[in-house]
Amino acid sequence: MSEQPKRPRKPVLKMVPMPEQPPEVRRRNYREVPLGYSPEQAMEEASRCLQCKNRPCVSGCPVGINIPGFIKAIADGDFRKAITVLKHDNTLPAVCGRVCPQSEQCQARCVLGKKGDPVAIGNLERFIADWERREGGMEVPELAPPTGKKVAVVGSGPAGLTVAADCVRNGHAVTVFEALHQLGGVLRYGIPEFRMPKEILDAEVGMLEKMGVEFRTDAVIGPMLSVKDLLGQFDAVYLGLGAGLPYFMGIPGENLAGVYSANEYLTRSNLMKAYLFPQYDTPIIRGRRVAVIGGGNVAMDSARTALRLGAEDVYVVYRRSRKEMPARDEEIEHAYQEGIDFHLLREPTRILGDDHGNVVGMEVIKMRLGEPDSSGRHRPIPIPGTEYAIELDVVVSALGNGANSLLTKLTPELETNRRGNIIADPETAATSIKRVYAGGDIVRGAATVILAMGDGRRAARAIHEYLTNS
Numbered sequence: 001m002s003e004q005p006k007r008p009r010k011p012v013l014k015m016v017p018m019p020e021q022p023p024e025v026r027r028r029n030y031r032e033v034p035l036g037y038s039p040e041q042a043m044e045e046a047s048r049c050l051q052c053k054n055r056p057c058v059s060g061c062p063v064g065i066n067i068p069g070f071i072k073a074i075a076d077g078d079f080r081k082a083i084t085v086l087k088h089d090n091t092l093p094a095v096c097g098r099v100c101p102q103s104e105q106c107q108a109r110c111v112l113g114k115k116g117d118p119v120a121i122g123n124l125e126r127f128i129a130d131w132e133r134r135e136g137g138m139e140v141p142e143l144a145p146p147t148g149k150k151v152a153v154v155g156s157g158p159a160g161l162t163v164a165a166d167c168v169r170n171g172h173a174v175t176v177f178e179a180l181h182q183l184g185g186v187l188r189y190g191i192p193e194f195r196m197p198k199e200i201l202d203a204e205v206g207m208l209e210k211m212g213v214e215f216r217t218d219a220v221i222g223p224m225l226s227v228k229d230l231l232g233q234f235d236a237v238y239l240g241l242g243a244g245l246p247y248f249m250g251i252p253g254e255n256l257a258g259v260y261s262a263n264e265y266l267t268r269s270n271l272m273k274a275y276l277f278p279q280y281d282t283p284i285i286r287g288r289r290v291a292v293i294g295g296g297n298v299a300m301d302s303a304r305t306a307l308r309l310g311a312e313d314v315y316v317v318y319r320r321s322r323k324e325m326p327a328r329d330e331e332i333e334h335a336y337q338e339g340i341d342f343h344l345l346r347e348p349t350r351i352l353g354d355d356h357g358n359v360v361g362m363e364v365i366k367m368r369l370g371e372p373d374s375s376g377r378h379r380p381i382p383i384p385g386t387e388y389a390i391e392l393d394v395v396v397s398a399l400g401n402g403a404n405s406l407l408t409k410l411t412p413e414l415e416t417n418r419r420g421n422i423i424a425d426p427e428t429a430a431t432s433i434k435r436v437y438a439g440g441d442i443v444r445g446a447a448t449v450i451l452a453m454g455d456g457r458r459a460a461r462a463i464h465e466y467l468t469n470s
Contacts, residue, residue, distance in 0.1 A: 011116070039131075051072060061105060063457050066089065099449050133203050144170050149172045150233070150235050152234040155442075156184055164176050167464065176216065186449075189267040237435060237436045238436075238438065241438075241441075248261070249348060253362075260285075287394030294397070320344070322342070324377045349364060365386055403442055421443055427462075
């Protein structure tokens, strides 16, 4: 009697939830909100993966991680193999597992998501990276023999760290120049402790140091060392400067005391630890009533930071609806759970101050949605006569960032677009200056960590090809 074929198992449509701090507890502390999977939970979630032959999730990942491969290893309980597979393509897995928009990228392509919950790829990535750091011992990957070539990387954000990792793996000597006194770029100053503890970033930067990458902090390229100076010392230069110039609306009252850019607000709190004042002597206005303008991840980070700094009422003021908000669903949901008050379809018209130049409120106008604009989102249209005022102490502008021109103005031969972003080839990252490459936010504008890492991966590949053939 012939053996009967095995019936395919019925897919599990419900995701294993990740435990979290309760909202009423976490809204007043800086500890990480999600608590992470246990090994048993991770294996249960990983076993939901269908191991599709065409691997649609991989096509949604900007760095091309072998997602089915590392997930199968977790399902099998082979955690060492899982982290090896994952780190072949991703040098910052613990970071990406926390801050990448998986719901819009890899998880959005998951076949299970058509009938139920997609596989929690980000949660599994975070789990296995945390396992390695806490229990598995972070092993230095195999490096190619030294080539004698030297690469300078300007900026230690996600793009710069990816280039550094890939180039040092290929045998090139790498030196990273960072303008601030600590490493990590936007990962350090922009992302709050409750979303990504800095010990995780320290561990991943520490691994690059073990691999042989040299880091130089307090090194402002442009005024201190020019790009030409770097080209005289290195065989190739990568510019991963980020986008650190904050945008404002240009409305009356933005010069009042108590108005911050999200950059300054988060940098004071995250990098300079204003939340630990007076242990750290970084001042920040701890408003009783705080409004954050914007609807992205930075706006959510700013609003949730304001709560943890002691605000009684925090408002997110956004000119479109909830559906159009660009922030990750998880971050928006966490903000709602923690008691953030969303004023949607509202746009600020002016910030109100007292006789001493301090913020006392903000006037907003109601909006309606019109036809889609060039971004594909519905255009917000003011409704005349619907203005009203909100009583406030602090206003945070989280409207995005542009290119800081400090380096580009001092390097006129470096071509930029009308926004000040460096023009670079999308495949090779080559700029208008030979041997100079660029990527991340300084090229594409403010975007996600994983997109910056994808830029870094392509640049490192092009740099290696050039150095090998020159």
